[in-house]
Amino acid sequence: VPKVSDAHLEARREQILDGARRAFSRYGYGGATIARLEEETGLSRGAIFNYFENKWGLFAAIAERDGSRLRELAVEQGLDALVHEVAAENPAWLGVHLEALNVIRTDPRIREATLQEDEGSAELLHWIEESQREGRMRADVAARDLARFLDVVLNGMAIRVTLGLPLPIEPLLRLVHEGIDAK
Amino acid sequence: VPKVSDAHLEARREQILDGARRAFSRYGYGGATIARLEEETGLSRGAIFNYFENKWGLFAAIAERDGSRLRELAVEQGLDALVHEVAAENPAWLGVHLEALNVIRTDPRIREATLQEDEGSAELLHWIEESQREGRMRADVAARDLARFLDVVLNGMAIRVTLGLPLPIEPLLRLVHEGIDAK
Amino acid sequence: VPKVSDAHLEARREQILDGARRAFSRYGYGGATIARLEEETGLSRGAIFNYFENKWGLFAAIAERDGSRLRELAVEQGLDALVHEVAAENPAWLGVHLEALNVIRTDPRIREATLQEDEGSAELLHWIEESQREGRMRADVAARDLARFLDVVLNGMAIRVTLGLPLPIEPLLRLVHEGIDAK
Amino acid sequence: VPKVSDAHLEARREQILDGARRAFSRYGYGGATIARLEEETGLSRGAIFNYFENKWGLFAAIAERDGSRLRELAVEQGLDALVHEVAAENPAWLGVHLEALNVIRTDPRIREATLQEDEGSAELLHWIEESQREGRMRADVAARDLARFLDVVLNGMAIRVTLGLPLPIEPLLRLVHEGIDAK
DNA sequence: ACTGGCGGGACGTCCCGTTGAT
DNA sequence: ATCAACGGGACGTCCCGCCAGT
Numbered sequence: 001v002p003k004v005s006d007a008h009l010e011a012r013r014e015q016i017l018d019g020a021r022r023a024f025s026r027y028g029y030g031g032a033t034i035a036r037l038e039e040e041t042g043l044s045r046g047a048i049f050n051y052f053e054n055k056w057g058l059f060a061a062i063a064e065r066d067g068s069r070l071r072e073l074a075v076e077q078g079l080d081a082l083v084h085e086v087a088a089e090n091p092a093w094l095g096v097h098l099e100a101l102n103v104i105r106t107d108p109r110i111r112e113a114t115l116q117e118d119e120g121s122a123e124l125l126h127w128i129e130e131s132q133r134e135g136r137m138r139a140d141v142a143a144r145d146l147a148r149f150l151d152v153v154l155n156g157m158a159i160r161v162t163l164g165l166p167l168p169i170e171p172l173l174r175l176v177h178e179g180i181d182a183k
Numbered sequence: 184v185p186k187v188s189d190a191h192l193e194a195r196r197e198q199i200l201d202g203a204r205r206a207f208s209r210y211g212y213g214g215a216t217i218a219r220l221e222e223e224t225g226l227s228r229g230a231i232f233n234y235f236e237n238k239w240g241l242f243a244a245i246a247e248r249d250g251s252r253l254r255e256l257a258v259e260q261g262l263d264a265l266v267h268e269v270a271a272e273n274p275a276w277l278g279v280h281l282e283a284l285n286v287i288r289t290d291p292r293i294r295e296a297t298l299q300e301d302e303g304s305a306e307l308l309h310w311i312e313e314s315q316r317e318g319r320m321r322a323d324v325a326a327r328d329l330a331r332f333l334d335v336v337l338n339g340m341a342i343r344v345t346l347g348l349p350l351p352i353e354p355l356l357r358l359v360h361e362g363i364d365a366k
Numbered sequence: 367v368p369k370v371s372d373a374h375l376e377a378r379r380e381q382i383l384d385g386a387r388r389a390f391s392r393y394g395y396g397g398a399t400i401a402r403l404e405e406e407t408g409l410s411r412g413a414i415f416n417y418f419e420n421k422w423g424l425f426a427a428i429a430e431r432d433g434s435r436l437r438e439l440a441v442e443q444g445l446d447a448l449v450h451e452v453a454a455e456n457p458a459w460l461g462v463h464l465e466a467l468n469v470i471r472t473d474p475r476i477r478e479a480t481l482q483e484d485e486g487s488a489e490l491l492h493w494i495e496e497s498q499r500e501g502r503m504r505a506d507v508a509a510r511d512l513a514r515f516l517d518v519v520l521n522g523m524a525i526r527v528t529l530g531l532p533l534p535i536e537p538l539l540r541l542v543h544e545g546i547d548a549k
Numbered sequence: 550v551p552k553v554s555d556a557h558l559e560a561r562r563e564q565i566l567d568g569a570r571r572a573f574s575r576y577g578y579g580g581a582t583i584a585r586l587e588e589e590t591g592l593s594r595g596a597i598f599n600y601f602e603n604k605w606g607l608f609a610a611i612a613e614r615d616g617s618r619l620r621e622l623a624v625e626q627g628l629d630a631l632v633h634e635v636a637a638e639n640p641a642w643l644g645v646h647l648e649a650l651n652v653i654r655t656d657p658r659i660r661e662a663t664l665q666e667d668e669g670s671a672e673l674l675h676w677i678e679e680s681q682r683e684g685r686m687r688a689d690v691a692a693r694d695l696a697r698f699l700d701v702v703l704n705g706m707a708i709r710v711t712l713g714l715p716l717p718i719e720p721l722l723r724l725v726h727e728g729i730d731a732k
Numbered sequence: 733a734c735t736g737g738c739g740g741g742a743c744g745t746c747c748c749g750t751t752g753a754t
Numbered sequence: 755a756t757c758a759a760c761g762g763g764a765c766g767t768c769c770c771g772c773c774a775g776t
Contacts (some may be wrong), residue, residue, distance in 0.1 A: 003736050003775055012737085028289030030213040034766060045767085046738045053185065055766065095288070102285050105209030105345055115347060138328070145354035148343070150354065156339030160290055160331070164298060171328035178361075195755090216747060229757050232749065370733070374583060378578035378733090396579040399769060411720030412735050415771065456622030469649050471644070471711055485659035511720035514709070518721065522705030527653070527696070528654055530664060538701065553753065553759070561759085583744060594745085595760045677743065 013051050016041050018092075019061050020048075025095025025162075029059055029103050063100040066093035068121050070154045075127040079150070080173055083157065087167050095162050101155070124150070193194050199224050203231075204245050208278025209344075212242055212286050246283035249276035251304050253337045258310040262333070263356055266340065269352050278345050284338070307333070379417050382407050386414075387428050391461025391528075395425055395469050429466035432459035432527040434487050436520045438442055445516070449523065453533050461528050467521070490516070504548045512546055558666055562600050565590050567641075568599075570611050574644025574711075578608055578652050612649040615642035617670050620701045624676040628699070629722055632706065637714050644711050650704070673699070687731045 019041030023032040034045055034055065041048060051075050054060040073082045086094060104114050131137040137146065153176055160167045202224030206215040216226055216236065224231065235241040238293050256265045269277060287297050314320040320329065336359055343350045385407030387402050388448065389398040400411055400421065407414065418424040439448045453461060470480050497503040519542055526533045568590030572581040583594055583604065589599060601607040623630045635643060653663050676697050680686040686695065702725055709716045 009737090026289070028285060028293075031289045033764085035764095044739045046740065046769090048738095049767080050737060098285075098288070101342055102211065102281075103347065104282070105212045106209070108210075108741095141354050141358065142351075145351040146358070148349070148351055149355055149358045150349075152336060152339030152343060154339070154343045156335035156337070159284055159338045159342075160335060162266040163284065166331070167335075168325075168331055171324050172332050175324065175329070177334045192755095215735075217749080218747080229751095229759050230755070233755065237749065392655070393657075394651065397655045400771080401769080409742095410735050411771075412773090413733075416733070420771070424553045434678070464651075464654070467708055467712065468577060468647075471647070474576075474644065474698060507720050507724065508717075511717040512724075514715070514717055515721055515724050518702060518705035518709060518716075520705070520710045522701035522703070525650055525704045526707075529650065532697070533701075534691075534694040534697055537690050538698055541695075541698050545728045547611035558759090560754085584742095593761045595747090595762065598745080598762095599759060 009129070012043075012047070014134050016048055016058070017062055019181060020058050021066070021092045021096055022073045024059060024062060024099055025092040028099050059103075062093075062096055063103075066096040067100045070097055070158065071121050074150065074154065075121075075123050079176070082154075083169055083173060085163055086157070087169050090161050090164075094158050094167075096164055098155075098158055107108055195226075195230070199226060199231055199234055199241070202226075202247055203241050204249070204265055204279055207242060207245060207282055213281050213335045242286075245279055245287075249279040250283045252276050253309045253341065254304050254334070256307050257289055257333065257337065258304075262359070265337075266352055266356060268338070270344055270352050273321040273344050273347075277341050281338075281345055368431055378409075378426050382409060382414055382417055382424070383428055385409075386424050387432070387458045387462055390425060390465055391426060391458040396417070396427075398474075426467075428462055428490050429469075432462040433466045435459050436463055436524065437487050437490045437517070440516065440520065441487075441489050445542070448520075449535055449539055453527055456527050456530075460524050464524055464528055498548075501548050507546075511519070515545065561592075561596070565592060565597055565600055565607070566611055568592075569607050570615070570641045570645055573611060573648055574641040575609060577648050608652075610640075611645055612652075616649045618642050619646055619707065620670050620673045620700070620721050623699065623703065624670075628725070631703075632722055635706070636710055636718050639710050639713075639720040643707050647704075647707055647711055667730055681731075682729055686729055690729075698728065699725075 005017050014139055020032070020037050022038050023040040026032075028038060034048075037048060037055075037058075038044055048058065052061065055077075070082075070086075073085075077085075085091075105111065125143055128137060128143045132139045132143060132146075157167060158171070203215070203220050206219045206223040215238075218230075220231060220238075220241075221227055231241065235244065253265075254271075256268075260268075268274075286293055288294065293333075307330050308326055309334075311326040313355060315322045315326060315329075330347060340350060340355070374525075386403050388397070389402045389406040392398075393402060398421075400414075403414060404410055404425075414424065418427065436448075436452075440453075441450075451457075469476055471477065490513050491509055494503060494509045494516075498505045498509060523533060524540070569581070569586050572585050572589040575581075583597075586597060587609075588602075588704065597607065601610060613696070619631075619635075622634075624644060626634075634640075643715055652659055674692055674696050677686060677692045677699075681688045681692060706716060
């Protein structure tokens with residue numbers, strides 16, 4: 001018989017995830033010390049590590065969700081809405097997404113482990129293929145390459161947003177939709 | 184009185200910068216421990232800290248050079264040549280460029296210090312304006328916005344390259360030049 | 367007002383002592399974490415600390431019983447039967463006995479507290495003196511010294527048994543008897 | 550080119566070994582915290598772990614030497630001299646010997662790793678066999694069993710000595726000799 | 733009576749940068 | 755100019771025991 005309700009447990013878990021997400025986003029994985037995780041979650045190490053194996057387990061739980069959210073949201077609500085929202089809010093999961101890429105890039109062990117896996121979500125690809133069939137996206141470029149282009153743009157955009165640099169949303173979307181060269 | 188020639192001193196300094204660049208690129212700032220810097224440079228702590236104040240000073244010296252190289256090279260040799268070269272070589276300075284952005288993003292003190300500064304190089308802007316005047320780039324979008332779009336694309340591309348993910352150079356360049364929507 | 371019978375309480379207490387004895391014997395005092403005590407007893411922290419002040423109190427309760435069992439059993443059932451039994455079973459209390467000696471030896475506070483006390487059980491001494499009077503043990507060596515010799519042999523034997531090293535029972539008993547028996 | 554002489558390095562290493570030996574002997578492996586190792590060696594963590602991989606590496610280096618010294622000294626200087634010396638001095642290596650046995654007994658990983666190895670030194674066995682051939686030790690008991698008997702006695706004696714309990718040297722040697730000497 | 737969520741002290745380890753020796 | 759021994763701060767983790775909850 002658990003001491004507290006499952007709802008409470010779940011709420012605590014979310015509380016930890018939310019606080020840790022902020023900490024990881026703001027300070028990066030290495031910069032998010034346990035002390036900062038305590039501050040940001042409002043809980044002690046004892047509490048945090050009661051829900052997660054260790055710091056890496058906590059980050060992994062967050063990164064797994066947030067790491068692909070950029071592409072998922074593009075599919076769900078469309079490119080334009082995504083860009084508008086992200087640019088306006090600079091959500092913490094955007095920082096976690098970038099931080100996850102950092103860790104993959106710089107930690108030798110993690111790098112080997114994760115790069116084996118599938119690149120990107122298949123859903124983005126499906127969405128593009130469907131858009132091509134419906135005539136909304138150009139079909140003379142392979143869907144896979146369109147997906148990679150979008151990945152490039154979204155990540156590049158994420159960098160500017162998380163750095164707090166100005167992002168000209170409308171012109172950028174226009175360029176993405178049309179191209180930069182003079183006609 | 185120096186025992187060795189100035190040329191020797193300069194060579195040693197470059198030796199350190201080169202080795203450290205590899206280390207910072209591969210492991211990130213935090214992951215590049217002094218021990219790894221020693222390995223990669225082939226010199227000892229004493230030598231390294233004789234030329235640079237501390238680890239941060241060494242990184243700053245490298246990052247200052249490499250941080251803007253992406254944009255500079257775009258101006259110097261054109262977008263296409265840059266993309267081809269970067270994708271093929273994955274140069275160490277590319278990793279340093281991304282790592283510099285990481286540090287700016289995650290280290291509170293650095294963040295405040297650097298974001299005050301001018302955003303990006305003025306040279307990129309000049310080059311774009313010139314291209315617009317010469318009719319090679321579209322003029323119905325502000326040069327500043329074109330520059331930011333290029334920044335987005337180049338950084339996004341850098342992420343893929345440094346992660347070792349496939350980058351479809353020709354299609355990507357085509358999309359950048361034209362746009363993704365069906366005509 | 368207790369909700370359960372005294373018999374139940376006593377049974378629970380024994381359950382805890384038994385499980386904890388196994389844990390202390392296997393892992394030592396420091397290695398027997400509360401988590402392992404929970405596993406081994408099948409009860410939770412709350413239950414354990416409801417019956418015992420703290421981890422040390424639990425160990426002390428066990429060690430007090432088991433610490434002198436070696437000598438007690440020698441008196442009760444004779445040396446030969448004891449050696450046979452111990453070598454065959456490697457009982458948990460044997461490990462606790464050794465672990466208690468360790469703790470006394472290495473914990474400064476415990477050391478001072480326990481070494482004041484009487485060395486060994488008086489019963490062993492009485493038994494030896496009686497054996498001497500009855501002509502079963504040699505009388506040309508002081509009973510106190512015979513007791514200490516037996517203590518040495520029993521502890522040394524305990525080390526081999528708990529380590530799982532082979533113990534040649536019959537030859538060993540023969541050598542001991544040739545030392546202590548009356549001619 | 551080393552900064553300091555090899556003699557200095559070797560002296561430092563011995564200084565660390567000596568201090569750590571005292572700490573391990575007095576407090577046991579777990580009780581010998583890094584802080585206590587610093588106190589006892591008079592050096593900092595930086596110095597200690599410059600010479601040894603980690604705490605376990607330091608202990609292993611000491612234990613490997615001291616773990617078998619009891620049997621070695623028995624061979625080298627004879628049983629009687631050994632017992633006299635050990636009882637009078639309670640040398641730190643005696644505590645390390647016992648502590649090594651503790652660790653082997655209680656640490657699951659160490660246990661598996663070490664119990665595979667050969668039991669005891671072959672030298673003790675050779676010495677006994679030679680003594681048997683020369684008529685100084687009884688030959689009607691297998692040398693291997695005599696060795697194990699001696700192991701039992703020496704370890705049991707070590708416990709009493711390290712605990713600070715009185716050890717009646719002459720009577721004890723007399724009893725042991727009546728067991729092992731040739732008639 | 734019993735559970736287990738949680739706080740927080742202490743420990744081993746990592747690693748930066750100083751310093752004194754070549 | 756270069757080296758490597760060394761001091762010491764900070765971090766992640768372990769884990770004891772309290773107490774709120776049932």
